[in-house]
Amino acid sequence: MTAWDVLLWVAMPYAAFAVFVVGHIWRYRYDKFGWTTRSSQTYENRLLRWGSPMFHLGILMVLAGHVVGLLIPREWLYAIGIDEHIYHLGATALGTAAAVLTLAGLAILIYRRRTVGPVFLATTRMDKLMYVVLGAVLLFGTIATVMYQLLGPGYEYRGTVGPWLRSLIVFQPQPELMVDVPLMFQIHVIAANVLFALWPFTRLVHVWSAPIGYLFRPYIVYRSRDDARRPGSRPARPGWEGIQTPDPKKLTKL
């Protein structure tokens, strides 16, 4: 194990995670107005109608797959009767389907972004960077799956990448687990780290706005005009407290 390994498999994920968390807090506090999907559906709907649902549903499947494959130890799955063979079949079939859906959707969306004039003009530099990184993560992940799982003998990442990720989560990093992982998986992980570090500064923040609360709130929302202005409705920021009369009783206390 070299310093490089520590840098790549310990320092980098933690740094990316720190930027991810602090970046989101910063963005939420200082740029709520910019926190949006920045939808371009009003410009063009014919391509988006297919591309967007394909990409989003695909990426949600990908997310679910990663949770099952990386966060859940394989021993737990064995315990409920999902052995190595069943898992491998399921993961490869569903994973490939999700990858096809996601990549096809992304391809449609990127084609649309480049060819539809108003959409392209509404694309920021940050968007372009984000597309490159996101595309790289998806692409290398797919290459790894196709190379090792679909065409190759099958690589058991649940013995290496999964435990490594969990070791990071419990702050007992085991970078040695990643050293012998095939190159394509390594590149996929590194690209994902870059994406996480970039995340709070892109339109990807809209992921955290998934409107689950809509299912549980009443349809019509009422708010008072004065809620925001009524004194005491919001804690005063340090140094901006209102003038208060000192409590004279305190004078008589020791």
Next chain:
Amino acid sequence: MKVMAQMSMVMNLDKCIGCHTCSVTCKQAWTNRSGVEYVWFNNVETRPGIGYPRRYEDQEKWGGGWVRTKSGRLKLRSGGRLKKLATIFSNPKLPEIHDYYEPWTYEYDMLLNAPAGEHTPVAKPKSLLTGEDMKISWSANWDDNLGGSAETMADDPILQHMSEHVASEYEQTYMFYLPRICEHCLNPSCVASCPSGAMYKRVEDGIVLVDQDQCRGWRMCVSGCPYKKVYFNHKTGKAEKCTLCYPRLEVGLPTVCSETCVGRLRYLGLVLYDADKVAEAASIEDEHALLDAQRSVFLDPHDPAVVQAAREAGIPEDWIDAAQRSPIHKLINEYKVALPLHPEYRTMPMVWYIPPLSPVVDVVASSGNDGEDAKTLFAAIAKLRIPLEYLAGLFTAGDTRPVEASLRKLAAMRSYMRGINLGEGKDERIADAVGMTGDTLEEMYRLLAIAKYEERYVIPAAHTEQARELDELACSLDYDGGPGMGGAGPFGSSSGQQVPVAVENFHALKNRQTADRPSTSGRVNLLNWDGNGAPDGLFPPKSGEE
């Protein structure tokens, strides 16, 4: 009973000349920004016509508003919560920008900087979406004054719903203007459609607003609103809509569209309503009964029980007083001449319209008859099915009776007042024929025809609690000749006791803002003079004048 106050508007379509001043001033005030070039919070449509955005009234296509389920409950036409979340990645009902129009500008620079040449330079239209040359083929009022409507008018969703024998005659008939803003509904389907909960109805005055910090750009409000009065800012990625100029209303000023309306056809005022009854009224089965159901939600502000309940609900005294003087309440519930726009959307809209009588009068007059004679007008209203059915399609879900009643009242007012003007006396039979009294007709005439500024706009300012505190503070200084009396001290306007600065400012500003009145009797304090006019006491008295 849960009493709530709603700021609402009535427009008297008889007086609209289609000048678009309201649209232009509104646009200059609110939507002259990048991203909302195509947005008109206020637009004026020529009807019959297909409107802005194109055919927005076709809810089969756009899915706005509510529908009643078989079990008698209300459901969003484009689907409930789960359906909304399932289609969140691509809203199937969202209008594209071309359904509004492609915004453009002209290459004005070319007029000044074109090199000298044989031909006069022209300012070509340039798309504001792509910056490229474009051919202008549609806009927010492309069919203004029925221009080109031979081609488009057949697409008017209202005409399509009318019976064929009537619709085939529309070409030789009539037209009128329909100014539209956000309806600030009692049961807003845009608010119900917002997945983020960023849209809300203000408790105090019922204005429907978008919280720009909470909006996440899911666009469900745009498709949820049946009037298509929530717009998507394509630069910021957030929804925007008419705010009923709340910053102006809060200080007691009318909205920009009302203030600048040259026809003086807009009325602003409060309505008190029972919030507990809204859902029930909106889900009544018979669409024709929706009008009366909505009227029954409104409360009589003169009823002591209502006043008591309003006080308990925390509505300030001056707001109750404003509700009692409200022109809206008079036009909707007392005279019953105002009608809501598309009650069948079940959103309980709060911008109502007095249907236009003028097209009928024009037809009568052009046929050589007396256009102001009550009997002739009554007969014409009943006989001219085309205007009646069309107006009913707009205002009463197709029921012609309320429209006819409203038009008859307007006709009665005309002939009754003509009788007075010609010295023929007050003909009570005219009033009787429409179930009103002569006095009420005269009151209505005063409100609709004279339309004084103070009677058209009865707007209580916000922050009344603060204002009252200031007044009370001032009262303690109301000793004879004291500052509270608005008089000067013994040695001139700034002399006398020290006055708390807030009180002094309050009176100075109040005096200054009501223009030509001197802030101190006798002499004007130049420090408080606002530079307007020459109030008495600005100059020392001329010699010999005393």
